[in-house]
Amino acid sequence: MAAILPSLKLDPMHPAVGARVTGVDLARQIDTELAQEIRDAFTQYSVLCFPEQDITNDHQADFAALFGRADTADRTKEDPDNKQSKRGVMYVSNIKENGKAIGVLPDGEMHFHSDGAHRDTPYRATTLFAIEVPSVGGETKFAGMAAAYDALPADKRAKFDTLQARHVFNYNKTTREEMRREDDVAHAIHPLVKIHPDSGRKSLYVSRLMTCNIVDMEPDESEEVLQSLFDHCESPEFVYEHKWTPGDLVIWDNRSVNHARNDFPADERRMLRRYTVSEPDAD
Numbered sequence: 001m002a003a004i005l006p007s008l009k010l011d012p013m014h015p016a017v018g019a020r021v022t023g024v025d026l027a028r029q030i031d032t033e034l035a036q037e038i039r040d041a042f043t044q045y046s047v048l049c050f051p052e053q054d055i056t057n058d059h060q061a062d063f064a065a066l067f068g069r070a071d072t073a074d075r076t077k078e079d080p081d082n083k084q085s086k087r088g089v090m091y092v093s094n095i096k097e098n099g100k101a102i103g104v105l106p107d108g109e110m111h112f113h114s115d116g117a118h119r120d121t122p123y124r125a126t127t128l129f130a131i132e133v134p135s136v137g138g139e140t141k142f143a144g145m146a147a148a149y150d151a152l153p154a155d156k157r158a159k160f161d162t163l164q165a166r167h168v169f170n171y172n173k174t175t176r177e178e179m180r181r182e183d184d185v186a187h188a189i190h191p192l193v194k195i196h197p198d199s200g201r202k203s204l205y206v207s208r209l210m211t212c213n214i215v216d217m218e219p220d221e222s223e224e225v226l227q228s229l230f231d232h233c234e235s236p237e238f239v240y241e242h243k244w245t246p247g248d249l250v251i252w253d254n255r256s257v258n259h260a261r262n263d264f265p266a267d268e269r270r271m272l273r274r275y276t277v278s279e280p281d282a283d
């Protein structure tokens with residue numbers, strides 16, 4: 001009998017980044033061939049959206065594990081659905097139960113960032129599954145940092161190739177101003193330009209929320225260079241804006257994509273389920 005060909009269908013969502021993936025049910029076993037096709041699509045598009053999925057926590061953790069080490073530490077104190085596995089799950093939500101927040105990053109706008117940039121070994125990827133979404137706002141924006149790098153003039157690319165920057169993290173802070181308010185925050189230094197291990201493409205590794213300063217540069221000059229880089233990377237030319245529908249599972253590559261969130265009404269419920277993928281040698 002002829003082998004049944006995998007029916008994965010890819011539709012690019014933006015010229016710089018992102019594809020919509022249909023023809024796959026993530027609640028079913030993913031065989032090695034299909035897993036490789038999904039990984040190849042991830043390398044090519046950096047952001048994948050799988051719409052109309054009906055998946056449990058464990059399905060999402062298994063999906064994350066296709067891309068590396070799915071994080072399994074129990075990070076929730078309150079699980080909104082206690083029939084579900086809690087391993088490694090986190091909720092991004094503004095919902096409160098008995099006066100207590102059930103998730104993290106509850107409200108409003110978030111500046112562009114890359115998850116884990118403040119750690120020596122940042123997250124490789126992040127997955128979000130939409131459970132409840134507001135009627136307006138709350139879109140997540142993805143900036144293709146390889147396309148943003150490629151669009152720079154050659155002299156700037158050569159200069160940025162040699163620089164390093166310091167990234168900070170302050171729990172639940174969502175704007176550059178708030179993030180930088182305290183001195184004593186977790187931080188790490190990374191090259192300003194990263195080479196992707198799978199695609200070989202270079203990309204800019206800076207973000208408005210987390211990049212504090214360029215190493216060995218005067219503060220004023222550093223801030224000027226960074227602000228112009230943030231403006232460059234956040235141009236619509238490089239940014240795909242995702243309007244969520246419940247059932248969307250999105251994965252993005254934190255090594256080559258920055259993400260941000262639009263504001264949304266505080267009196268509407270928003271809940272996404274989050275699993276991260278770590279590098280094998282991360283702590």
Ligand code: OGA
Pocket residue numbers: 092105110115126128138139140259260261272274
């Ligand atoms: C995250 C994040 C953005 C959003 O989960 O890391 O930045 O749209 N989420 O909630």
Ligand code: MN
Pocket residue numbers: 113114115259
């Ligand atoms: Mn994030």
